[in-house]
Amino acid sequence: MKIYKDFATYNQEIGLSRPLDNDIDVGYYDAPKIKIACEAVVVDFYRISIKIKYKRKSTPDVAPVSAVFFNTPNLIIEPGWDAEPDFTGMYLQLSKKIIEENRFLFKTYLDYGQHEALYLTDEEVEEVSAVFKLMMKYYESEKRNFNVLLSYVNVLVSLVEAFYKRQFSTDPKQYNHVVTDFQQSLIDYYNRPVQQLPNVQYFADQLGLTANYLGDIVKHFTQKSALENIHDFVIKKAKELLMENHQMNTTEVAYELGFEYPNYFSKFFKKQVGLSPKEFRQELIK
Template sequence: MITFNDFTSYNQYIGLAKPLDNDIDVGYYDAPNMLLKSEAIAVDFYRISIKVGYKDKFDPNSKPVNAVFFNSPEMPVGWDVDPTYTGMYLQLSKKAIEENRYLFKSYLDYGQHEALYLTDEEVQEISAVFHLMMKYYKAEKQNFNVLLSYVNVLVSLVEEFYKRQFSTDPKQYSRIVSDFQQSLIDYYKQPVSQLPNVQYFADKLGLTANYLGDIMRHFTQKSTLENIHEFVIKKAKELLVEDKKLNTTQVAYELGFEYPNYFSKFFKKQVNLTPKEYRLQAISKN
């Protein structure tokens, strides 16, 4: 599989204009003059691609769509498309991402899971932002900070549109929430040697941690880690009340805490009582 390490070689391969900068590249698609079919390739940079009226021949039953697609380094992508789509693209080097990570949050990970499908109104909003981006891109480094500001606006729009997509098809995403919750339950059905963490569940569900986190926050109003902590506290309370033979040190080990003192501090921070105080209070109530 071919990997393109820079904008210039990739643009030449696909039939896009020569980039004006090595760290950021903005442009419009001209589908009839571009490569419409390719075996899987990869790029060593990030791409945000907005395509309007895009039809993928890999799926003969698909209809033309308006969508945002993401490409991350080393993520393979192939295509076979009709030459009827229009659209825009933004390409960002690893350096640009690392130096401005606060602008991009997690959305560049989404390409591993799903496209963002756009309404006509959303296409118009994104098109307006791209028009301004092109203006400052053509001015090159003279207005680089302004250009980055518009990139930030674009990413903020993507965030809002993804929230709309999450709400439009709640069954698809609520299944992820249910699978996560079941995975938490299953985690403690066997002896554990450490606390559950976000990456463990992301890997279990075949998702990136950022993508899982955004879905969990959208549907539960809590981060993935907050959901994990909430479940650990629930399990701790059950063990403290239902299995009085276990002392608090044993409860800590049952939950996967390496150090009992950390369990006590964690429990008190969440419950405002130490494990011993909670157990005594629960016993006195019963």
């Protein structure tokens, strides 16, 4: 499988314009000139691709869509793309270096490509197109101002955030099972002996999702982060053990829940409940 390490070799292979910079590349698709049949490939950089009125040859009865697609390093781009050569659109390519140096700008959406595209309404297409027009202005300028360019990248990512929230809300049935499966996985985790506290990555792996994607869906539907949901469940289990198993001391409760250090459990419990485990039990007696 071929791996493309930089924009220049990938663009040349696919039929895109030559990049003006090694860390950020912005351009428009010219569909008739793009290579649409090739083997599966991997790009060692990040891509945000907006395709407008995109239609696959293999599904002629399906209406064209406008959508945002994401590619990240190590994510395989399937062979053949299979596109009718009449779509339009734009792309933004970002090096791993620029992502690391400006991580605060990019939030979590770049790894969504492993799960789903973001489908755009006509109004959203207009908004994204307007931002890209401004990005191109500063990208093609001889006196490029990278701070301004990155600011527009941030605007684009913020729009993506808003549009994903709309997509989550438009078809909640598609996402509710993710929250349900996450909650059931929490229950299953504590239905057997545990040796450590669970984390978001553990449940993401169990569900075959990325941690960011799982966290964003859980946050959207529960109004709490995935980690906050885990903490709430751990506190619920802690209260049950303290109430129903009076023979267990605080240390035993801590180990039962997967805490490595009982002192950390006591601090965690007090921070969440406002009382130490011992004080909680005393209140129950009263």
